[in-house]
Amino acid sequence: MDSKTLTASADDAADMKALPASPQLSWYAEAGPRAQRAFWSCKVGYMLDGMDTQMLSFVIPTIVATWGITLADAGFIGTITLLSSALGGWVAGILSDRIGRVRTLQITVLWFALFTGLCGLAQNYGQLLAARALMGFGFGGEWTAGAVLIGEVIRARDRGKAVGLVQSGWALGWGLAALLYAVLFSVMAPELAWRALFLIGLVPAVLVLFIRRYVKEPEVFEQAKVRQQDTQDTPRFTEIFAPRLLSTTLRAALLTTGAQGGYYAITTWLPTFLKTERHLTVMGTGGYLAMIIAGSYAGYLCSAWLTDRIGRKPNFILFALGSMAIAFAYTSLPLTNASMLWLGFPLGFFASGIFSGMGAFLTELFPTRVRGSGQGFCYNVGRAIGALFPVLIGALSSHFGLGTSIGMFAVAAYGVLIIAALTLPETRGRELESA
Structure with missing residues (x-):
């Protein structure tokens, strides 16, 4: 791609605005099975990502009371999660260019699910901090891999709708975390309920089985990989x-x-x-x-x-x-x-x-x-x-x-x-x- 591709002229912008977009729902039927499977794998993945990530906000009061930590200590768990997610997102982006969007998505979903579950087994503040930091690494990576994947399989006129609907999965995951919190803390003692909530965070690992079997790499990425192999030009x-x-x-x-x-x-x-x-x-x-x-x-x-x-x-x-x-x-x-x-x-x-x-x-x-x-x-x-x-x-x-x-x-x-x-x-x- 030359520099002209990265600079939109007035004529380019006018042409882009002239493209009709499919209605909010009809684009999905027109997308085809390959794109539909990628859409659901990314949307459900991001929803479960949001569920696992938002669990911490609900259990902080219980953890503070149980372990006698300060609010500053609890806040630091959130900060380290965000910082590690930033690193994980960049690493996942690099990996998705090297080993593929789908494989990277599988790795990141499995990663954040595993370490969310380990949060529920933590015996002290240090263990929870470490598990949460590692969970954040996968949570940041999942967004990057999923956003690239869905962005490449959807046609240009509908890309914004599709990627935005994937992004909306975060709010659904947030709501699901709130619902699970309400249910678990109403039927279990708080010192057990917070652990059960995190252990439910292992469920997203099942999504990897679907992704592995049904979701394929975007055609534009496969074409690029063939050219890179022919020319021995590995991206950096x-x-x-x-x-x-x-x-x-x-x-x-x-x-x-x-x-x-x-x-x-x-x-x-x-x-x-x-x-x-x-x-x-x-x-x-x-x-x-x-x-x-x-x-x-x-x-x-x-x-x-x-x-x-x-x-x-x-x-x-x-x-x-x-x-x-x-x-x-x-x-x-x-x-x-x-x-x-x-x-x-x-x-x-x-x-x-x-x-x-x-x-x-x-x-x-x-x-x-x-x-x-x-x-x-x-x-x-x-x-x-x-x-x-x-x-x-x-x-x-x-x-x-x-x-x-x-x-x-x-x-x-x-x-x-x-x-x-x-x-x-x-x-x-x-x-x-x-x-």
């Missing part, structure tokens, strides 16, 4: 930093940093701010959590449709502006418990929905030979940097107050995303090149 992950791709790599990394930094800035500290400074209690209730999860799922679906309808860049900007507005509402407006409950829906809608178009966009920015490396690096650098935002907000809050600090970081993060989006090419409708 460092190619994403070569002059022809470096600018795209850096700008895409800024885009993902803005999305994830804004998300962590809002979701990590808002409950604390509203409880300690606004003295609201509704965010600790099941109703508020259900409202956020419902909003997240709706946001994923809406964004998946919009990214094919209006384009990748306008969709990012729309959801970034919506997230800014939500951050302002939460930190600046006088809220009651009732208004806070209803604001949970747009919070989930905008903060989560912005990720729906990310996989398709990153897939279209990089050539097939290094698509996994590029997608894995950009998305997970954003995750690693974004994971630092809650720490920085905490430090800044002593000078400016928590609400102001949240707002400043959210505006800065989504501002970076908008700038990066404006500088990157519009890729809606782009056919993937195999070389």
Whole structure:
């Protein structure tokens, strides 16, 4: 692929916008069995990924009480999970270019399931921390392998919808984790229930059997591998930093940093701010959590449709502006418990929905030979940097107050995303090149 492929001209953008997108559901019937099997393997995989990952948030109070650890210790488990997932996502991207998208997906699903189960067998804080860090390595890798796979098997006009619907599996997994938590903690003692919850996290390993038997590599990837074998030209992950791709790599990394930094800035500290400074209690209730999860799922679906309808860049900007507005509402407006409950829906809608178009966009920015490396690096650098935002907000809050600090970081993060989006090419409708 030459440099022209990576720079969208005005004519290219006009041609892309002229491509009709299939209706929200009819595209699936037209995709064919190969793409349908890949779609379900990725969607279910990401749903189970979300289920395993979100389990920790529900059991932290029990672990704190059982082992007598501090809240800072418990928070560090979450931080190390995010950081290891960033590394795992990049490694999985490199692997998917070398050994294949499907094989990498199998490895990562098996990995995160195994170490989630081991979390349930941990006997002390150190063992749980290690198991959770290793689980994060697989959780980050599964997103990268799945996003590349589904992005390559779906035709250009429907890629945004398909990848966005896969992304929506996260909200379903989150909801499933909440349901399992409610059931287990109602029928078992807390000191046993949290272990049982993590042990259920072994279930995703069964998905590997389906993937191994029914899911095939994308044709565009197989064609690229044949050419590489004929020419003895093995892809290197460092190619994403070569002059022809470096600018795209850096700008895409800024885009993902803005999305994830804004998300962590809002979701990590808002409950604390509203409880300690606004003295609201509704965010600790099941109703508020259900409202956020419902909003997240709706946001994923809406964004998946919009990214094919209006384009990748306008969709990012729309959801970034919506997230800014939500951050302002939460930190600046006088809220009651009732208004806070209803604001949970747009919070989930905008903060989560912005990720729906990310996989398709990153897939279209990089050539097939290094698509996994590029997608894995950009998305997970954003995750690693974004994971630092809650720490920085905490430090800044002593000078400016928590609400102001949240707002400043959210505006800065989504501002970076908008700038990066404006500088990157519009890729809606782009056919993937195999070389």
